[in-house]
Amino acid sequence: MIAELTREFLENYLSTDLVDVAMPLLGLFIVVNVLLGSAVMLTYAERRLVARMQNRIGPNRVGPFGLLQGVADLMKLVLKEDLTPRSADRLVFLIAPILFFAPAIALFAVVPFFDGWTVADLDAGIVYVIAVTSISSLAAFAAGWASNNKYSLYGAVRGVAQLVSYEVPLILAVTSVVVLAGSLNLQEIVEAQGIPFVLVQPLGFLIMLIAVTAELNRTPFDINEAESEIVAGFHTEYTGTKFALIYGAEYVAALGWSAVIVTLFFAGWKPDLGGVIWFGLKTSAIVFLFFWFRGTWPRVRIDQMLALAWKVLFPLATVNILVTAGEVLAMQALFSLEPGEALPTAALAVIAVINIGLTVVTLALLGRVPGLAKFDKQLAVPAEARA
């Protein structure tokens, strides 16, 4: 409704062709600004929430309840002297933070904020999301390599191994949603959710959540910037504005992935309760989940982490796709649907009941699989201690 009012207002001053160009640009402008604002506030929110979980108070001096802490931090960082190590590759060192920040923002081009409105309603929206987010692993490696610092390089190499490993289960989990929705368009996936896909695809959701936590380099998978062993990982050498960009990009990316999770598994803007508020609340809840993980779990080792991706998540996600596809075929037979017809809510409900049962059984049996039991025992003894 606001969009239509704005459109009418603009048409008083501009020709129709120009309004067609101006409207998406206006949307883009609003989205980017809201994102930057939220990233600054999220840095404050995380410090405050994690402090609460650790029985501390957290930043409470700058502004009411410390609300302006993020702004103060940003000002401080921008005013700091710009330091580039003498032995660093200057050009790559300069480009890496930009390359790290840009995909996080570009991701929001396809996120459906409310009914019928995205910046660009791409038909291959999911593919765009996957393509754009995989750039950040490149940027992390560029940053680590260009610094010419051993800690940075180690963090960068770990980061690439982690990001590419978790990308596979992540895409497979998304694929099982695509099978149900019958579309790669995020807006259509939201519309296909008669009941939220988190109930229809509980296993897919768990895999996606774990994989996204790893993609975001957040605890418990933050080994590529593990401060207790490799200083700050790939951004050890970054200071001032460049550090602010890398730090901010992590929060924008967290917001972006949360928005994608909400779109795929929590029915996006549905039910439509007044614009973007409902979508924003759900996204915030997922972001809070990531903060909560950080307050709860210790960091895992790299071999444990890669083993989790390849030996547990990847086979589960692959089987999950086949099971989902089989269920879709069964529902088509049961409800005698035409080929290509979207699944009715009743069919989704039946699949949900089956899948919740299957997920509970799978999670219960996971510890008893012979190969995984061996994997468990290996984990009990640290690699260094055995060597």
Place this chain on the structure above:
Amino acid sequence: MVESGKYWIIAAMGVAAVLVPLSLMIFSGMLQRIRIRPSTPADQEPRFMRMTYESGMVPTGEANVQFNFRFYLFALLFVIFDVEVIFLLPWAARFLSLGWVAFIGMAIFLILVLVGFLYEWKKEALEWQK
């Protein structure tokens, strides 16, 4: 739905996404010009100012060294399964109208991939420490 010829908004988003961090860096650089942000002239730099951090010591040797092969192996694995995904996505997007034949075809493909995967597992390509 984006009509063809309206993909420019994606390009615009890309430009905006690059401009935001770039403008922050340029802004910070301008602050240095008007001497709000400090900068040390090259001839007055303390000796260790632009050295890389190595626990407070003078760094020994270069960081661009030959690296552990194990990471490379996981990258190879990733390429194989990423190609698999390219095959999966179009199938998934049109699965509702494809029916049994497509299901059986994809099942055979995925089982082949999984057999290869189990072979890798058996050969301990997935083990961190052999």
